[in-house]
Amino acid sequence: MKIAVCVKHVPDATVHKRIDPTTKRLDRSGESALNPTDLNAVEEALRVKEAQGGEVVLVSLGPPKAADSLRKALAMGADRAVLVSDEAAAGSDLLGTSRVLAAVLEREAADLVLFGQASSDGDGAVLWAAVADRLRQPVISQVAALTFEGDEVHGKRQTEHGYDTISVPLPGVVAVSDAINEPRYPSLKGIMGAKTKPQETLSLAEIGLGSEAAGDASARTTVLDLGPPPSRGDQIKIEDDGTAAQKIVDLILEKRLL
Amino acid sequence: MKALVFLEHHEGQLEKGGLGVLSKAASLGDAAGVVLGPGAAELAARAGAFGAAKAYACEDEALAAALPQPRVDALEVLVEKTRADAVLFAASVLAADVAAGLAARLEAGLNWDLTDFELRGDELVGKRQALGDTVLVDVGWTGSPRLGLVRAGAFDPVESGGSADVEAFESPFSGFSSLSALIGQSVEATSGPSIEDADIIVAGGRGLGSPEAFSLLEELAAALGGAVAATRAVVDAGWYPYSTQVGQTGKTVSPKLYIACGISGAIQHKVGMQGAGTIIAINKDPNAPIFDFCDVGVVGDLHQIVPKLTELVRAARS
Numbered sequence A: 001m002k003i004a005v006c007v008k009h010v011p012d013a014t015v016h017k018r019i020d021p022t023t024k025r026l027d028r029s030g031e032s033a034l035n036p037t038d039l040n041a042v043e044e045a046l047r048v049k050e051a052q053g054g055e056v057v058l059v060s061l062g063p064p065k066a067a068d069s070l071r072k073a074l075a076m077g078a079d080r081a082v083l084v085s086d087e088a089a090a091g092s093d094l095l096g097t098s099r100v101l102a103a104v105l106e107r108e109a110a111d112l113v114l115f116g117q118a119s120s121d122g123d124g125a126v127l128w129a130a131v132a133d134r135l136r137q138p139v140i141s142q143v144a145a146l147t148f149e150g151d152e153v154h155g156k157r158q159t160e161h162g163y164d165t166i167s168v169p170l171p172g173v174v175a176v177s178d179a180i181n182e183p184r185y186p187s188l189k190g191i192m193g194a195k196t197k198p199q200e201t202l203s204l205a206e207i208g209l210g211s212e213a214a215g216d217a218s219a220r221t222t223v224l225d226l227g228p229p230p231s232r233g234d235q236i237k238i239e240d241d242g243t244a245a246q247k248i249v250d251l252i253l254e255k256r257l258l
Numbered sequence B: 001m002k003a004l005v006f007l008e009h010h011e012g013q014l015e016k017g018g019l020g021v022l023s024k025a026a027s028l029g030d031a032a033g034v035v036l037g038p039g040a041a042e043l044a045a046r047a048g049a050f051g052a053a054k055a056y057a058c059e060d061e062a063l064a065a066a067l068p069q070p071r072v073d074a075l076e077v078l079v080e081k082t083r084a085d086a087v088l089f090a091a092s093v094l095a096a097d098v099a100a101g102l103a104a105r106l107e108a109g110l111n112w113d114l115t116d117f118e119l120r121g122d123e124l125v126g127k128r129q130a131l132g133d134t135v136l137v138d139v140g141w142t143g144s145p146r147l148g149l150v151r152a153g154a155f156d157p158v159e160s161g162g163s164a165d166v167e168a169f170e171s172p173f174s175g176f177s178s179l180s181a182l183i184g185q186s187v188e189a190t191s192g193p194s195i196e197d198a199d200i201i202v203a204g205g206r207g208l209g210s211p212e213a214f215s216l217l218e219e220l221a222a223a224l225g226g227a228v229a230a231t232r233a234v235v236d237a238g239w240y241p242y243s244t245q246v247g248q249t250g251k252t253v254s255p256k257l258y259i260a261c262g263i264s265g266a267i268q269h270k271v272g273m274q275g276a277g278t279i280i281a282i283n284k285d286p287n288a289p290i291f292d293f294c295d296v297g298v299v300g301d302l303h304q305i306v307p308k309l310t311e312l313v314r315a316a317r318s
C-alpha cells in the first residue's frame, strides 16, 4: 500500500497570525510548524503501513523552510517527502494549490491519498475535494474511523444528521477528522533517522507546470480590504492561581446567572 | 448578478442554511435555486417562497445519496446551461466538498466562510473573518463564475411568498464521481432534555482527557441547573453523545451562560455557541483561540478548577 499524505507548513499556534496589509498575504515570517490536524493524517498513514506494509510519502506545497516541518513527520515514521517550493507559487488560492498537489500526486500514483481536517491558517477544509476532482478519484471527508475491506476503504463520518459510512474504492482520497487517532510523538531514533530520509524539493517546472499554473497568476480570488472583526466587547482574562473558581462564581452571582 | 443557490435537502425538507443564502442572494439580484436528487422538482417549487423566480431540479438516481462528486457533475452542466456568474452554497459537510470540487472543475474562484456578501456596482464582494476570526476581510473574485461558501447560520431564510418556475434538467455523470457509495447510516438516539432549551450549558472538549472526566461537567451542570454539551472531537471519539454536540454540524445554542472546558474554540464550534449571553472559557493554553471570543477567559487546568467551581456553586445555592 502506497500512501501519500498532504501536509501543510503553517504559522505556529503561539504566533499571532496576521495578514500583511501591503501584500494582503499571510505573514509567514514567524515560527512555523506542521499543521496540527495533519498529524492525524500522518498517524493514520503510519498505522495502515504498520498493518499492511508499504510506503508513506509526504506531499507539500510551501516555502523552503517547510522542509523542517516535513522532517518532523519523517521523524514520526513517514518514509520520504516531496516539497514543491517556488516563488511563482506564492499567493496560490485553492485552484493553484490543488493543481500543484494533483501534479505531484499524479507522479506518485499512490493507492491512498490522505488529508488532515483543515489548515490552521486557511481553515477552508475543502482542498481535498478540488484535488480529487483533478485526479478524477473518489473522495470522502471528515472521516473519524477508517477501515480496509478488500480493495476499498470504508470511512465513518459525521454529518448534520448523524453518522454515514461511505465506501471508496482505491485509488482514492480521504480527509480525516482530528478525532480519528492520537498522533504519536517522534522517538529519538525517529528524529535521528529523519535526517537521512529522502527529501526532494521541486520547482513548478520540475513537476511539469508553468509559472502561471500556481501563485497569484492562477488565483481567481482576491483580498480587497482588511479590517477589525466585530468584537464581543470587554473581556476579562484570569490566570488561575487557585482562586479562579471563586472569581467565576462571584461573576456568575454578580451577573445574576444563577 | 445571476446566481445559482445550492439547496440541500434532507428527508423531504429544504435545509434552512441554503434558503437563508437564497433569500440574501435574491435581495441582491437574480437568484435561482438548485435542488438535486430524487424528489427535487417538488422541493424546488418551494424555493419560490424565498425569492427564487426560477428553480432547477435534477432527479437522477445518481444523486440519491448525499455524496458530493455527482453533484459537481450536475452543477457543471447547469452553470454551462444557465451561464450563471455566481454559485452560492451554505456550508455543510456535503456542500463544502461540492463547492471545492466545482471550483477545480470550472477553474473558478471559491471564497469560503463568508458571513455576508454584497454588490459593489456589478461586483460581488464577500465578507469573511479569517485567521480564527481575528481579521475581517473583504474578498473578491476574478473571472466567472464566482463560487461562495457561506458560513453556517449566516443568514436566516426570509419568506417573501413568491413562486418559482421549476425547470428539470439532465446531467451526465463522470465515471469516477459515482465510485463512492453510501453503505450505512446511523442516527444516535437522543436521550434527556435537549441542550437547545437549557439556560446554562457546561461544555467539554478534548481537554477533558478522557470520557470519564465528563462526570466533572455533569456535576457542575447539575449544581448550576444546566445541561452538558460537547465538541465534535469528543463526539467523534465516542466520549459523549452526538445529540449534545454544539457547532456547525451539531446544535446551535444560545444559553444565558456557556462554560467551555478544555475546548480550543475552532470556528466550527464557535458558530454553534457565539449567541450565548456570557461565555466563560477554561483552557490551560493561553493561546487557545477561544480566548478571542469569550467574555471571561480562565487560563488553568480544568481538572483543578471545575471541581472547586462545583463546590462553590453548591455552597452559594444552599
Ligand SMILES: Cc1cc2nc3c(=O)[nH]c(=O)nc-3n(C[C@H](O)[C@H](O)[C@H](O)COP(=O)(O)OP(=O)(O)OC[C@H]3O[C@@H](n4cnc5c(N)ncnc54)[C@H](O)[C@@H]3O)c2cc1C
Binding pocket: A117, A118, A125, A142, A178, B092, B093, B204, B205, B206, B207, B208, B230, B231, B232, B233, B234, B245, B246, B247, B248, B249, B250, B251, B261, B262, B263, B264, B265, B266, B267, B268, B269, B272, B282, B283, B284, B285, B288, B300, B301, B302, B303
Ligand atoms: C466540516 C466541519 C464541521 C465541524 N463541526 C463541528 C461542530 O459541529 N462542533 C465542534 O465542536 N467542532 C466541529 N468541527 C471540528 C472543529 O474544527 C475542531 O476540530 C473541534 O471543535 C475541536 O474540539 P476540541 O476543542 O474539543 O479539541 P482541541 O481542538 O483538541 O482542543 C482541546 C483544548 O483543550 C485544552 N486543554 C487540554 N488539557 C486541558 C486541561 N487540563 N485544562 C484545560 N484545558 C485543557 C487544550 O489547550 C486545547 O485548547 C468541525 C470541523 C469541520 C471541518
Ligand SMILES: Nc1ncnc2c1ncn2[C@@H]1O[C@H](COP(=O)(O)O)[C@@H](O)[C@H]1O
Binding pocket: A006, A007, A008, A009, A035, A037, A038, A041, A059, A060, A061, A062, A097, A101, A114, A115, A116, A117, A118, A119, A120, A122, A123, A124, A125, A126, A127, A128
Ligand atoms: N500547501 C499545502 N500543501 C500540502 N497539503 C496542504 C496544503 N494546504 C492544505 N493542505 C492539506 O489540505 C488540508 C485542508 O486544508 P484547507 O482546505 O486549507 O483547510 C490540510 O489539512 C492538509 O492536509
